[in-house]
Amino acid sequence: MRRDESCKIVCRKKLSQEAVKNFKEKIDDEYRVNMILDNLPVVVPRQTREGSQTPSFEHGYRVGYKLKDDKYYINNHLSFKVLYHEDQTSPDARIVGFHVIPSSIKHEYGAWDDANPTAQTCNANIKITPGSHTPQEVAPDAYVVFSYDVTFEASDIIWASRWDVYLLSSDSQIHWFSIVNSLMIVLFLSGMVAMIMMRTLYKDIANYNQLDNQDEAQEETGWKLVHGDVFRPPVHSGLLCVYVGTGVQFFGMTLVTMMFALLGFLSPANRGGLMTAMVLLWVFMGVLAGYTSSRLYKMFKGTEWKKITLKTAFMFPGIIFAVFFFLNALIWGEKSSGAVPFGTMFALFLLWFGISVPLVFVGSFLGFKQPAIEDPVKTNKIPRQIPEQAWYLQPAFAILAGGILPFGAVFIELFFILTSIWLNQFYYIFGFLFIVFIILIVTCAEITIVLCYFQLCSEDYHWWWRAYLTAGSSALYLFAYAIFYFFNKLEITKLVSGILYFGYMLIISYAFFVLTGTIGFYACFWFVRKIYASVKID
Structure with missing residues (x-):
């Protein structure tokens, strides 16, 4: 030391x-070597952009590089720099930084x-500097000598703040631009909702409530005409209950995880802490999934509660x-250390x-013990015929159009998240992420x-699944963006690596859909109950 x-x-x-x-395959696939010293990951300092005061680092160093002459060279010499902070009360020192500059040297x-x-x-008398020696080519029967040097440098960084330099974002302006852009979308939608609630609905409700004539039904137009069918249980109501319950479980896990991260409980020094917290929270949130799915299923007058509970759990x-x-089996087959x-x-x-499974059953039991959610209006015995819909109100078009704005609110932040996952960058800006959430x-x-x-208003009362799919369709745009990102940002050439990428992005997109x-379902559920509870129905 x-x-x-x-x-x-x-x-x-x-x-x-x-x-x-x-070695050539690893260099082509841009493999990196990761090391840890006192729980700090090794980083390669990058040249900062002109005018930027924030240092920038790459996580790990490259195995080697390839030149235009199709020759491969290996980084066989490492120049380490260890930053330390001296304790004022003792002769001890604590490590606060771990940097490396890799070089390729053909040793003689x-x-x-x-x-x-x-x-x-x-x-001991030679100071290695990058580019000062002939590089070591990767060739058959070549002897490669591996070497290193290390320098220790005193630093003003205290031990409690040693992660700050790793986590500082030099792209904060882009994040703020993303948030402002998303807020404009929110304000636009809020204005539309306010117009509907204040100028249209309340006006309609006042007019409808003033009608006393028994022949008023012939004069009614718009959304009130379907009051006798709007709470009719949808097709595959049990499956909808399962997805809604699972979504509540995932929402609870996401919200609590972000709160823990904002409060500083999920330190980057605790490796795997984020994933561990997410898994444990998912397990214990099973009680919410069971409770929510059972209450909704009871409102639909379902009787097979055990079947619904099992589907929710599994x-x-x-x-x-x-x-x-x-x-994971593919990773095992590649004999990678990244396999679980x-x-x-x-x-x-x-x-x-x-x-998780027992907690889902506990939640389901508690949900079925509660009184059924009562509809604000009665449902007719005979379903009302739905008139022909305009092209822009057709289910497929409306659902796909509904997912554009939610995706637009998050896609810039999604770029940084994908970069941190697939391009070895740090991501710890949970403040921005929470605002975007x-x-x-x-x-x-x-x-x-x-x-x-x-x-x-177009007299189509099949809103249950439509509400869920409208907001959930944003996951299709997320996966489409993942495809775009794969072909434009990544240079993955191996089949297994490509399968891993799309497999994990499929999991993320499916979770985002749920x-x-x-969220969309419960918003629409609240809205429909609110407006029909406010109208006088004779």
Whole structure:
């Protein structure tokens, strides 16, 4: 500690044909080497943009590089810089930074001694600088000498703030632009909802309530005509209950996770803390899923509560786990260290079957014990015929159009999230993410209410699934953007890597569909109950 080392030789390795092939594949696929020192990840300083005061880093260093002459070179020399902060009350020091600059050097040496290796290009008196030596080519039967040097540098950064430099965002202006852009969408939709609620609905309600003539039904137009059918249970009502319950579970997990992150409980120093928190919260939120799905199912006068509870407990997690297990099997087949070990998979099974499933049944039991949610108006025995709809009110068009604005509210932040996942960047700006999440909730709710009102005005009372799918269709745009990102930002060439990317993005898109669909459903559910409860029905 605090003792510099200049060009220390680690070992010498002869490259076989298989090793050369492996290194070339890793270089083509832009593999990176990750190291940890005192729980700090190694980073490569990047050249900051002109005018920017915020330092920028890459997570890990590249295995090597390829030049235009199609020759491959390996980074076999590492220049480490360890930043430390001295304790004022003791002679001790604490590590607050871990940087590396990789280089490719073709070391020159005479007779090789494994016990005491030396080289003319590497000794205590030589300071290695990038580009000052002939690079080491990746070629069959070539001997590669691996070396390093390390310097210690005192820093004013205190130990409690050592992660700040890793997590500072130099793109805060872009985030604020995204938020302002999303707020404009919210204000636009809020204006439309306000017009509907204040100028149209309340005016209509006042007019309808003043009508006393028994022949008023012939004079009514718009959404009140379907009051006897608007609360008619939809087709596949049980499946809708399952998806709504799962969405509430996912919403609760997301909200609490973000609150923990905002309060600083999910420190980046605690590796895997975010995923652990999400899994545990998902498990314990199972009681909300069971309670919500059962209450909605009871409102639909359903009787097969055990069947609905089982679907709530197993359908969404089962689909996610099946895809995840398939992807993990591919990683196992590649003999990658990134594969989830068998012990962890078994622990996930125990959490699912031992805690989550029982909690779903507990929530379902509590939900069915509650009195049924009563509709504000009675449902007619004979369904009303729905008139022919205009082209812009057709289900497919309206649903797809409804997903554009919710996706537009989050797509800029989505770019940074995908970059952090797939391009080795840090993402810890949960303040921005929480604001965007709130904007997403409001946008999903308002666009669903607006389109639901237009649908009811056209005397189409099949709003249950339409409300869910309108907001949930934003997941289609998310997956489409993931496809665009794959072909325009990533340089993935291996089939397995491509399958992993689209597999994980499919999981994310499916979860986003459940989340946004549930938000839209409950917004429309509240809106419909509100307007029909305010109208006098004789």
